[in-house]
Amino acid sequence: MVELNLFLDLQVRQLEYGIFINQAKYTRELLKKFGMESFSASTTPMNYSRKLDKDEDVQSVDITTYRGIIDFLLYLTTSRPDIMFIVSVCGRFQANTKQTHYVCAKCILKYLKGTQNVGLWFPKDSSFNLISYSDEDYAGCRINRKSTSGTC
Template sequence: MEVTYTDHGIFVSQERYLLNLLKKFDMENCREASTPLEVTHKLSKYDGADYKDMRKYQSLVGSLIYATLTRPDLSYVVGVLSQFMHCPKDPHWILGQRVLRYIKGTIKEGLYYPFTSDLKLRAYSDSDWAGNQDDRRSTHGYMIYIGDKLVSWCSKKQHIVALSSTKAKYKGLVVAAKELIWMQTLFKSLGIDQGTPTIHGDNMSSLYLAANPVFHARTKHIEIEYHFLREKVMEKEIEVEYISTKDQLADIMTKSLDGVKTNRFKSMTGVKEKKMI
């Protein structure tokens, strides 16, 4: 990991590591890709012939997981690839090569942390619905900021099938809330009071469910553990707030985006080229 100090902030990147990664898989001279994943991808563990070298595939995915330490824009596609570690097919390896081609074109990018005094905690939470082709499970993701600095992010497939988009989004909010509470506790132990953290979501039904103390019949199937978010909201330990889908930064954690949206969200999350800071 490479850390560069500027007059206005800190730039964290892994350019040397990514370059060695390209060389390791003989992709240093490959053509570049504008996005890590096609918008209309439909990967399945049943499609295509078995990839002949499982260890090579597993090595690639493991290496890409480490790359996500400074490249949150890779988190979703790496999560997709990791679902096939035990049974890689040819299309999965082709996607892995596409990710390397995307890295080739963005190898100088990393996370930029400007020097600012704002310490308020805020999070963006989102989920797709039944996006997995094999088991119809959803993927949730969150991005947590201290001021305008991205400090924690996650993209993960949910453990159970969500019966509605509201349930998938609500569970995503809960996961983000757990991380926020942990971070808030950490800051309190350091004597720093940050006020009430805010979670931004783009689904009105899930936000209403979190803020409304009335138990609706249509939510009886949601496990009790997930309703602790409602308790935290009622106790004013966490706020939930609606945000337009076009400004939902966590979109990059839950789905594949086109080139325009990818670049826009990367800029908003703090992923920049070194020469642009």
């Protein structure tokens, strides 16, 4: 059999000391599809001080483009847990997309531009100690006051 190199847009590098999985090619295609190749890279996927909500007073944007970005980003989270939370937050606004939501999605794309080669590393000969993190925000959603939790 031949070594696995590419499977469903997952790039797999099998080395003697572990396996590295990323989606750099998919990320480049994503940036090209939405015209973000010439934009400068960002160091974070979203500004911490920005809170997304319904923004009824702000103008609506093309819902098809926004949904396309979110769909591509959701698939990218298979190898990029660092964007999982913000993509899920942006995904909440696919039915009534406003300019602020679109700007946030573009910020994620700018972050991806600077971190295209980030992925998952699975070392071969190491003791496996599972470490789990949890973050909970009681009644933190400004729209419906529901709690938000995340684990990694």
